[in-house]
Amino acid sequence: MEALARVAVMVRAGAAPLWWLGVLAAGIGGFVPGLTGPAIGVYGGAAAAIITAAAVALARRGRYTQRADEALRAPRSVILQDRAVTARAWRTAHRWWLAAAFLVAVAAAFAIPAAPGMVLAGAGAGLWAKAAWIGRLERARDALLWIRTDANSPLAGAYRTTGLAAGDALPGGAKRVPAAKAKTKA
Structure with missing residues (x-):
């Protein structure tokens, strides 16, 4: 008997830890003077985070x-x-990879304040965007990917594919809201 996991959930699983560890590393790095100074670190980090998010989402x-x-x-x-x-x-x-990435981002903040953490957060945002893209791919094909x-x-x-109603996650890997809860919210 074969066990299957959702592709979008596997992609999306790394988004939250990378995002929050990146935000934490950027916050810690913001208090470090660094070699380039805080302004260059924050502006450069913002640009690098956007580029990283786009690269991860499109890769x-x-x-x-x-x-x-x-x-x-x-x-x-x-x-x-x-x-x-x-x-x-x-x-x-x-x-261990997540912990190592966090430690490297904090240590690299001594060279460029906040930027490495922002890049880590950008990678998390890129994974979330990729999972959303996989969700659109699943909806277009009317099948969940496993x-x-x-x-x-x-x-x-x-x-492997199943119908859109299979499993406990929506296309894209988001948590499926049970029908009883959805009706009470309306």
């Missing part, structure tokens, strides 16, 4: 599209992994 789109084109329909015998389990597994597997849970990357294996 490998062709490969995602190609994998989606080649995706096969998932058989009924598969197990669909919950959104929270997928995100927790990704964060657990990458916790990958085996033992894949260490969203591009590490063949994709």
Whole structure:
């Protein structure tokens, strides 16, 4: 029996930790005088964050599209992994990389104040934008994209598809609001 995880959730799982660790590193770096001074660090960091977010969001789109084109329909015998389990597994597997990125961003703030943390936050924003793009791709194809849970990357294996109602996450990896809660909000 095969277990599948959502591609968009795997991409989106890194967005929040990178964003918040980047904001924290930029905040810490803002109090460090640095070699270039705080103004250059903040303005340069803002520009670098925008460029990083765009680069991360646009990177490998062709490969995602190609994998989606080649995706096969998932058989009924598969197990669909919950959104929270997928995100927790990704964060657990990458916790040391996240910690190392945070420490490097804080240490690099002694050269350029705040900028390295802003770049880290830009990478998180880029991953969120990429997950949103995958969600639009899923809506356009009327199918959610899944990958085996033992894949260490969203591009590490063949994709499977299900209908849009499968799983507990919306296209793009956002949390699905239960129907009972949605009705009470209206």
